[in-house]
Amino acid sequence: MTIRVVTGGLQTTVQDLGRPSHQHQGIPGGGAMDRIAMRVGNLLVGNDANAATLESTLIGPTLTFGAETLIALTGADLEAAVGATPIPPWHPALLSAGATLRFGRALRGCRTYVAVAGGIDVPLVFDSRSTYLRAEFGGFDGRALHAGDHLAVGEPSHLSKRIMSSLRGSNGHTATVARWSAGASIRTTFTEEAIVRLIRGAHTDLLTEASLAALVGSRFRVSASSDRMGYRLDGEPLSLRATTELLSEGVAFGTVQLPPGGAPIVLMADRQTTGGYPRIGEVATVDLSIVAQLKPGDHLRFRFISLEEAQDLYLSWQQDLRQAELAIPFHLSRGGSAS
């Protein structure tokens, strides 16, 4: 089965959970920006957690499916439709052979994940199918998708096939959307103003009193120079009590660095493995998805939480995800079906 790319959209790349075990070689962890959406997408189509998905940004691609395919769109709402049938995010949907998926305006959020039963089949590079654009490796030829590309899809799992048959009707529609969907507790949170929870970083104590107050008391705007590598935040410039010469050290997805200009940078999926700027915070893993869905010009506020709270949030999200995973076969065995 292949997917034909009719248009690539603004930036559509193949992403899984990345290559975190190659960071000692200077190779970025990479992978999906919004892991919540990516994981839930795979779950809704019966895939393994690490199956490769398509991550598309603001302007979605146009894709034609060569055979009947089970998909799920998760994350941003980019007004997807097959013909006249809207494909809402967070629901599995069965597309018939030859169906063309199109996207419209970005109604909410920035990044949509297209999870396909069987996963996008591209070669593994350093144990991952993720695209690393800066070094042009991984994913589909190390680049974003273009018109004319053909993507191979892997073999759907037994569970995928069960979900497919539950959605297969005799109505001959080109797209059938499941009535059931991912519960609110496992979805990416979208709010009017993003509140991002932050753990204190190694150098938070070096901030001046006024800057510390501004970090958690003021509003930051996502700068236009934000990408998969990092989000630069404009706001009240932050400063340190004394200038210190720091040595480069390992950093993580969500580390908040403070370069000399005073505009903090949240390191994202394609971050470098090490950095030499002061680290004034670490975004709680569960809130990285909130950041990943912000567009340039959007605002956010930080709020401190403890490391223990952040890990509890992560563990309870994982537990919710596990429960949802168990609920799908149960639901199907009770004859769950779509209209």
Next chain:
Amino acid sequence: MITLGDAIDERTHRLVRAAASRIRSHPPPGFVDLVPAFVSIVVHYDPLVAAREGNGRPYEHVVNFLRERLTGLAVEALDAPRVVEIPVCYGGDLGPDLDDVARMHELSPDEVVRLHSAAEYLVYMIGFMPGFAYLGGLPERIATPRRKTPRTAVPAGTVGIGGRQTGVYPLVSPGGWNLIGRTPVKIFDIARAEPTLLGTGDRVRFRPITRAEFDEASA
């Protein structure tokens, strides 16, 4: 993050390597990777796995595990370092800043090449970009401040000097270092079983080659 010192020196470097090797040989639950740096090591782990063993307190559990693991850590006998020789064609269009560097230090370009290729360098850490090695050991005599205006695209394999550091760009990237030559050897190559040429703790020597040798090796 484990901090083992506060300055770039060989003793701290050996401690970092000893600690990294202890952790790798018996990693904590949920271990993903460790990133050794000049004076510290960052340990990446999955809290979900660590929480199972750690009674729902993954961070505490991993910290206690590592503390126990690193008790009595000393500058231990380490494997003999690998010595990696990197051929470099110095100057010309492959090293456009060689003459500037020479002029700044009142040396001839040949003397800069001699000093740069006579020294033995130590890979303190890998980071910044895939396979990039932070090298220590640049002779003080040819330490050169970064250029005022960084170049937007430095070719892969270019050898540069930036302050007291020297190194080789593994990939095309923007860069502010003074470019003194280029190697035909791939520092980072995804087609190789071991994609990165250099690893933490390696010793490096640069060997001058001619343009003809460079062209032949690159062909």
